[in-house]
Amino acid sequence: MRLTILGGGGFRVPLVYGALLGDRAEGRVTRVVLHDLDAGRLSAVARVLAEQAAGDPDAPEVTVTTDLDEALRGADFVFSAIRVGGLEGRAADERVALAQGVLGQETVGAGGIAYGLRTVPVAVDIARRVARLAPDAWVINFTNPAGLVTEAMSRHLGDRVIGICDSPVGLGRRIARVLGAHPGEAWIDYVGLNHLGWVRGLRVAGRDELPRLLADPDLLGSFEEGRLFGPQWLRSLGAVPNEYLHYYYFNRETVRAYQRAEKTRGAFLRDQQAGFYEEMRRPDAAALTAWDRTRAEREATYMAENRDAAGAGEREDDDLSGGYEKVALALMRAIARDERTTLILNVRNRGTLSVLDAEAVIEVPCLVDANGAHPVTVDPLPGHATGLVCAVKAVEREVLSAAESGSRTTAVKAFALHPLVDSVNVAHALVDGYTAVHPGLAYLT
Structure with missing residues (x-):
């Protein structure tokens, strides 16, 4: 079975490969194709995977390519883990939002909208290519904002795209x-x-x-x-x-904590991972050791500003091991082998939550089998949660509309309607700020 990983030069790819190495059952993945726009990052990650597989004669074969169509042809599963604009883009998302006094986190509020606006057009292009070049493939979407991006892709792939998150x-x-x-x-x-x-x-x-x-x-x-x-x-x-x-x-406390921080999360990861990839330029560098060291620091500092604002202390050791790769492997095994299981996934609503339409992507427990993921019937949300879910889904729909139409006015509307953006004037300033720093938003007119 062939697995293609888009964003194959990404830092967390070795987590997925490590999970694949532990799978010995019939029908397992035997070939992994890594695709990325950055050949240097691909090379670095391939070195880590090679050290992971050392001494294992049955390890999945790894190939790398910068050609997207080549990567997709013949794929049985496609993991989409792209980051449009890279970590520099994430750092800019945070910086522009904080300058306006609002949250800049990559999936929540202004930062999530900015990330979605530049990611959705790329994700839609990928979905169309998958439909053309690998129509029988299943797409497992890691790309944030995961629900929004999964919904954008589902308009072209239907239920054959499923979003996952380890939270x-x-x-x-x-x-x-x-x-x-x-x-x-x-x-x-x-x-x-x-x-x-x-x-x-x-x-x-x-x-x-x-x-x-x-x-x-x-x-x-x-x-x-x-x-x-x-x-x-x-x-x-x-x-x-x-x-x-x-x-x-706790929005006010969190924004203050982010403003006081020496570096935003995106800036920290940008600099940290730049150090890792720079180290990988040395032929004698111990790739797996360097990756493990960098990953441990990354996990330990996750949501540090929130824990600081709440006085919650350090993360527990059991929470430092990640987990999204285990969800991905369980999902892939359930579909490929009809190993029925229950997982919390991002899928089309199909009447599960009556307050949202059938095509809205939601995150709920799903029964998974060879025919895909089927959302389980759930009780209605209480009023306060229903209001928040409906408000944020409405924002996501405006983001999708802006990405499709290229309308700057619609983009402003998306920002202005978000519960964490408290002014239409701020929404205008955010669109001005983001279009000034992101070439990928030049389509908004």
């Missing part, structure tokens, strides 16, 4: 761990959009254990989201939010 998996794992349950034996009632969802129940042997967690302040304060949001707020909600909702519930 709900990590949240469910942490809750199960605190409650003394095995994550693999727990049903996680999780509903929302990507980076905008809530765990409303965690059932073990048919019993919902979440009320026990919410009733115990000590248990609530013993894991990351409990420290991040505070036990009192979680009890008020009657649910445990995805960590990204901290940007909404």
Whole structure:
């Protein structure tokens, strides 16, 4: 089976390859094609993968190419993990937003809209190429903003594109761990959009254990989201939010923390990863060792500003190992081998949430088999969550419309309607700021 990874020079690709190395079942991936626009980054990542596979005669074969059509032809699965504009673009997204006093995070608020506006046209082009060159392939989308990009691609690929994120998996794992349950034996009632969802129940042997967690302040304060949001707020909600909702519930504190930070997250990763890729230019560099060292630092500093604003302390060791690659492998195995499983995924709504139309991409538990991912029927969201989901989905739709039409006016509307952008004048200033620094937004007129 052939897997193509778009954004194959990206820093997290070795996580995916490491998961593939552990798969020995029949029908596993035997060939990996890495595609990237940057040949130097491709070479660096290929060196890491070669060291990962050292001594393993059955390791999947790795090839690299900068030709997108060549990468797609013959693919059974396509992992899309592109970053349009690179980490320099992410740093600019943060900088422009913070200059206007609003959040610049890459998937939430102004930064997420800017990232989406320059990513959607590229993702749509990829979707059209997949439909033409590899019509039987399944696309697994990692590219952020994951829900928005998945919805853009689904307009050309239908249900053959599925978005994934490790945030709900990590949240469910942490809750199960605190409650003394095995994550693999727990049903996680999780509903929302990507980076905008809530765990409303965690059932073990048919019993919902979440009320026990919410009733115990000590248990609530013993894991990351409990420290991040505070036990009192979680009890008020009657649910445990995805960590990204901290940007909404504690927006002022988070923006201040970002403004005080020596570097934004994007600027930190830009400089950190530049150091890694520069080190890989040395023929004698130990590629896997350098990658492991850089990855550990990356994971330890994840959402550091939010934890600082909340006084939540350092991340726990169990949360430093990533997880999205495990979701991707489980999804691919379920489809390729009909190994039926349940995963929290980004898929078309199909009536699952009655407040959204059928084509809206949402993030919910899905039953996965050889025919793809099928969203599970869920109870309606409470009013406060419904309002937020509908507002953000409306913004996503304006982003898609602006990307399709090239309308600057529609882009301004997308910014202005977002709950974390508090002024139409600020929305105009954001569009001016982003079009000035991003050549990829020159299509907005």
